Amino acid sequence: MDHIVLGFSQILSVYHIGLCLAGALVGTLVGVLPGLGPLATLAILLPLTFGLDPLGALLMLAGVYYGSQYGGSTTAILVNLPGESASVVTCIDGHAMTRQGRAGEALYVAAIGSFLAGCVGTLVIALAAPSIGTFAQQFASPEYTALLVFGLIAAVVIATGSAAEALAAVAIGVVLGFVGIDANSGAERYTFGRVELLDGLQFVPLALGFFGIPEIVSNLESPGRRSVLAAKVGSVWPRWDRLKAALPAMLRGTGLGTVLGFLPGGGALLSSFVSYSVEKRLARDPSRFGNGAVEGVAGPEAANNAGAQTSFIPLLTLGLPSNPVMAIMMGAMILHGIQPGPQVIHKQPELFWGLVASMWMGNLFLLVVNLPLIGLWVRLLSVPYRLLFPLIVVIACIGIYSVNNSAFDVLTAMVFGAVGYVFFKLRLQPAPLLLGFIVGPLLEQNLRRSLVVSRGDPTVFFTRPISAVLMGGAILLLLALLLPQIRRGREMALKE
Amino acid sequence: MKVRIRSWRRFCAGVLVVAFGLAGVYFATGLKFGTAAAMGPGYLPVVCSWLVAALGGIVLTMALHDDAEVIEPPVPRPVLMIFLSIGLFALLIERAGLGIAVFVTAFVASYAGEARLGETLALAAAAAIASVLIFAVALGLPIPVWPGTG
Numbered sequence: 074m075d076h077i078v079l080g081f082s083q084i085l086s087v088y089h090i091g092l093c094l095a096g097a098l099v100g101t102l103v104g105v106l107p108g109l110g111p112l113a114t115l116a117i118l119l120p121l122t123f124g125l126d127p128l129g130a131l132l133m134l135a136g137v138y139y140g141s142q143y144g145g146s147t148t149a150i151l152v153n154l155p156g157e158s159a160s161v162v163t164c165i166d167g168h169a170m171t172r173q174g175r176a177g178e179a180l181y182v183a184a185i186g187s188f189l190a191g192c193v194g195t196l197v198i199a200l201a202a203p204s205i206g207t208f209a210q211q212f213a214s215p216e217y218t219a220l221l222v223f224g225l226i227a228a229v230v231i232a233t234g235s236a237a238e239a240l241a242a243v244a245i246g247v248v249l250g251f252v253g254i255d256a257n258s259g260a261e262r263y264t265f266g267r268v269e270l271l272d273g274l275q276f277v278p279l280a281l282g283f284f285g286i287p288e289i290v291s292n293l294e295s296p297g298r299r300s301v302l303a304a305k306v307g308s309v310w311p312r313w314d315r316l317k318a319a320l321p322a323m324l325r326g327t328g329l330g331t332v333l334g335f336l337p338g339g340g341a342l343l344s345s346f347v348s349y350s351v352e353k354r355l356a357r358d359p360s361r362f363g364n365g366a367v368e369g370v371a372g373p374e375a376a377n378n379a380g381a382q383t384s385f386i387p388l389l390t391l392g393l394p395s396n397p398v399m400a401i402m403m404g405a406m407i408l409h410g411i412q413p414g415p416q417v418i419h420k421q422p423e424l425f426w427g428l429v430a431s432m433w434m435g436n437l438f439l440l441v442v443n444l445p446l447i448g449l450w451v452r453l454l455s456v457p458y459r460l461l462f463p464l465i466v467v468i469a470c471i472g473i474y475s476v477n478n479s480a481f482d483v484l485t486a487m488v489f490g491a492v493g494y495v496f497f498k499l500r501l502q503p504a505p506l507l508l509g510f511i512v513g514p515l516l517e518q519n520l521r522r523s524l525v526v527s528r529g530d531p532t533v534f535f536t537r538p539i540s541a542v543l544m545g546g547a548i549l550l551l552l553a554l555l556l557p558q559i560r561r562g563r564e565m566a567l568k569e
Numbered sequence: 570m571k572v573r574i575r576s577w578r579r580f581c582a583g584v585l586v587v588a589f590g591l592a593g594v595y596f597a598t599g600l601k602f603g604t605a606a607a608m609g610p611g612y613l614p615v616v617c618s619w620l621v622a623a624l625g626g627i628v629l630t631m632a633l634h635d636d637a638e639v640i641e642p643p644v645p646r647p648v649l650m651i652f653l654s655i656g657l658f659a660l661l662i663e664r665a666g667l668g669i670a671v672f673v674t675a676f677v678a679s680y681a682g683e684a685r686l687g688e689t690l691a692l693a694a695a696a697a698i699a700s701v702l703i704f705a706v707a708l709g710l711p712i713p714v715w716p717g718t719g
Contacts, residue, residue, distance in 0.1 A: 138681060235631075241586045244585070244617055249622060257610070265595070459679065459681065463678040463692060466678040474662055487655045500638075521608050531605070
């Protein structure tokens, strides 16, 4: 309880509340724009937080993240365009409700469901994170190595399409993380004699190159996809009888999302998909789904927000980013000089609890500020894309440049944008690459340290209990990929 | 045995991954390798790059079994204009300053889509003025604003 008080005391200043609010609004603004999901939004806005103190920057980014998710579900409901992959399922029944003139109802159900889930998720973080953090403090480098290996493999196996391609992308990311001076020997690796590369590849140009630029180009390649709002929005003032019908689904979604958010590879996306299929299976009359069933909006929206919330736990307590959004958060923390891990809660409690409190605050803002602003977001949807994307390009360029005042970084982003575009065309997943890149240096450090201590004996990872369990889990996951039944089941699940 | 490529998407992806892995091995050959107990700077880059190449090999073999998948051909204009506009920003920011760089970038980027000259000029000018005001004046970022100040 003291901790929560500490957290709120950190952020209850006009400055910090303002940052959180600004983040939530800007996040919604960009999230409403077609085709820019939370990843691209975060990557584009990340550099703008550089002038802030670490807590302020994280507050703003957390606000941006929730805002962009909210913006994504708004466009899903109103114009059948998922602003992000987690709101794909919201399109199904949310847009059906809009066609029936019930857009207002869908919007407030989504907003209230998200808020409810956000509150529970925040509470779970506050309760669970300290003990996980304490547990993780007994980790030495072999445990860490095993944890990172397990986390990377699990994230790939659970969340992505082709496992071989995703594992390859992870490995490419790890190799890209080698660029720069080797901390142990001082030798230059993959620098090609460029001074700018001595510090390694920069995170912001890489993230923008793989997530921002390809999205803009692909939106321009298929301009016909945007549709306009056809029906009336209706009142966004909640009605109790309607809410009551949606409440059980919200609670189930919250529960599911909270649990699934813990998993590596879990988080918003997985939670919303699982919740939708659960709601459909539980319904007395499943045929309503697809025709404007309110549970089809309430469940997944609550689930994705709860999952988004609890996926902060592995990052904040273990230093393990379980999905690409968390990888961006981790990148932001590292840029601000914070190495996420078990020591954060103990060494920088004001930062940790401030962030937890701000999550709740961000959710509150989305409810009380964004719902009344719905008219504004609707109007924004009618601004032609041809006026918006040049501005997005400009903001991205200024953002990349301003991180280090480096024109080289802008060129790097262009090169990675080209690679990212090729990835996009070949339908290779860039997300595992980003995970590998961000986790790679940590993995190398711990792996080398473990093997120095064990004098080169790799069995060190299997003789210590915690690390043996994690390594065993990773091997089981890889073996599971080889079993045909499981592979087919997984493909079915991902398709659904 | 006849080898037939069924999925060109997989095939291209596999070639790309293998090429990256081999390049990774090649460019790390000059680095000291060391032993497992005392890894040199080149140890993990070489090992991981071989891993990349091996995984790429698996992707390649899958190209022989999968069903045909099409790669959608790129549309040249958006691709060229977006990358050109970003490249121009990198070139201009330190030579010509923020205002001119933003103007040129926004203008060129607009032509990735269906631009109209008058509207585009107005948009680029507005973007230039706004970014100078927001980033240089209000946020006070140390970005060169005018030519010759970089």
